[in-house]
Amino acid sequence: MNFKLKNDTFLRALLRQPTEYTPLWMMRQAGRFLPEYRATRARAGSFLGLCKNPDFATEVTMQPLDRYPLDAAILFSDILTVPDAMGLGLYFADGEGPKFERPLRDEAAIMALQVPDIDKTLRYVTDAVSQIRKTLDGRVPLIGFSGSPFTLSCYMVEGGGSDDYARVKTLMYNEPKLMHHILEVTTQAVIAYLNAQIEAGAQAVMIFDSWGGVLSHSAYHEFSLPYTQRIVEGLIKEKDGVRIPNVVFTKGGGLWIDSIAATGCDAIGLDWTMDIGVARQKVGNKVALQGNLDPAVLFANPNAIRNEVEKVLSSYGYGSGHVFNLGHGISQHTNPEHVAAMVAAVHELSRKYH
Numbered sequence: 001m002n003f004k005l006k007n008d009t010f011l012r013a014l015l016r017q018p019t020e021y022t023p024l025w026m027m028r029q030a031g032r033f034l035p036e037y038r039a040t041r042a043r044a045g046s047f048l049g050l051c052k053n054p055d056f057a058t059e060v061t062m063q064p065l066d067r068y069p070l071d072a073a074i075l076f077s078d079i080l081t082v083p084d085a086m087g088l089g090l091y092f093a094d095g096e097g098p099k100f101e102r103p104l105r106d107e108a109a110i111m112a113l114q115v116p117d118i119d120k121t122l123r124y125v126t127d128a129v130s131q132i133r134k135t136l137d138g139r140v141p142l143i144g145f146s147g148s149p150f151t152l153s154c155y156m157v158e159g160g161g162s163d164d165y166a167r168v169k170t171l172m173y174n175e176p177k178l179m180h181h182i183l184e185v186t187t188q189a190v191i192a193y194l195n196a197q198i199e200a201g202a203q204a205v206m207i208f209d210s211w212g213g214v215l216s217h218s219a220y221h222e223f224s225l226p227y228t229q230r231i232v233e234g235l236i237k238e239k240d241g242v243r244i245p246n247v248v249f250t251k252g253g254g255l256w257i258d259s260i261a262a263t264g265c266d267a268i269g270l271d272w273t274m275d276i277g278v279a280r281q282k283v284g285n286k287v288a289l290q291g292n293l294d295p296a297v298l299f300a301n302p303n304a305i306r307n308e309v310e311k312v313l314s315s316y317g318y319g320s321g322h323v324f325n326l327g328h329g330i331s332q333h334t335n336p337e338h339v340a341a342m343v344a345a346v347h348e349l350s351r352k353y354h
């Protein structure tokens with residue numbers, strides 16, 4: 001039991017301890033679907049302006065919690081702050097998503113990569129974590145996060161988003177040693193970064209392997225999973241006598257959940273493509289599961305949303321170990337009232353399973 005928390009349902013579910021209902025939060029819960037987020041972003045001038053100012057980061061982290069009775073808060077930041085701290089120069093071109101000024105395009109750039117001094121380069125993140133914890137005042141737990149080394153490498157090599165991952169996959173197949181070097185340095189950076197978030201007050205951490213699912217079976221097991229496993233092994237597991245659970249989310253990773261469970265993680269994030277009941281059978285009592293409603297369900301009407309929520313809950317079935325979530329980030333085109341319908345449905349309909 002976490003004595004400082006008024007609602008620790010989320011942490012108990014991650015540790016597969018009994019709960020009264022299924023807790024929930026949403027990936028990208030602080031974001032453009034909320035008018036209040038768009039207003040704060042306009043005041044800050046840009047998305048990075050929000051991330052780099054702890055007052056703004058705290059304000060937008062709290063917005064979804066003030067609107068909905070969610071069971072967890074997530075640090076407002078981005079996975080790409082780590083490569084930015086490594087000197088790649090993150091920027092957001094209007095309407096084009098993230099980009100790097102200095103992507104990794106040759107051997108010299110790759111061999112020059114270094115683990116950044118987190119205290120110096122990412123202080124704005126750990127400051128935001130402490131400030132959010134204070135503002136939360138024990139309402140719900142705060143989740144810290146990072147990208148997985150493979151997913152970060154995709155952006156670092158491509159220089160931005162990609163449809164085919166041609167550059168990073170070419171490097172991976174032509175020059176596996178160079179690819180492993182990027183992954184090695186990034187792994188060390190991510191371990192230091194997540195542990196700094198935990199020291200600053202993050203009560204659970206999540207690793208986003210958002211693009212792991214674009215890999216072949218063998219490439220996933222060579223270039224993504226072992227590095228995720230090293231992170232899981234390197235994380236601070238307990239602070240002030242309280243467990244700090246971790247979640248590994250691999251979008252498109254449903255085929256590999258047995259290998260993911262074997263990393264020793266506490267929970268696996270599922271996208272919407274896999275039946276969560278089948279996933280539960282496969283992983284047994286090893287890990288908790290987080291997910292897995294298709295974010296597009298929120299475009300439908302509240303009745304349809306309720307039906308789809310019930311399907312996920314009943315497929316998971318009786319007992320603890322499920323954190324309800326979307327299978328990926330919420331769309332910016334979502335109607336905020338539909339989110340209210342989903343939150344109410346999860347809290348109400350899940351009680352019969354506990």
Ligand SMILES: Cc1c2[nH]c(c1CCC(=O)O)Cc1[nH]c(c(CCC(=O)O)c1C)Cc1[nH]c(c(CCC(=O)O)c1C)Cc1[nH]c(c(C)c1CCC(=O)O)C2
Nearest residue numbers: 027028029030031047074075076077078079097208210329
């Ligand atoms: C791949 C990835 C990124 N960032 C992230 C991932 C992994 C998760 C995933 O798979 O979605 C992680 C992330 N990004 C953001 C959060 C905040 C916490 C949360 O509310 O979940 C988290 C956890 C805020 C954000 N990160 C970004 C926004 C939108 C920024 C804005 O224009 O206001 C937010 C709220 C920008 C971003 N950042 C990134 C992209 C591809 C984009 C553009 C996306 C888009 O335009 O919808 C990289």
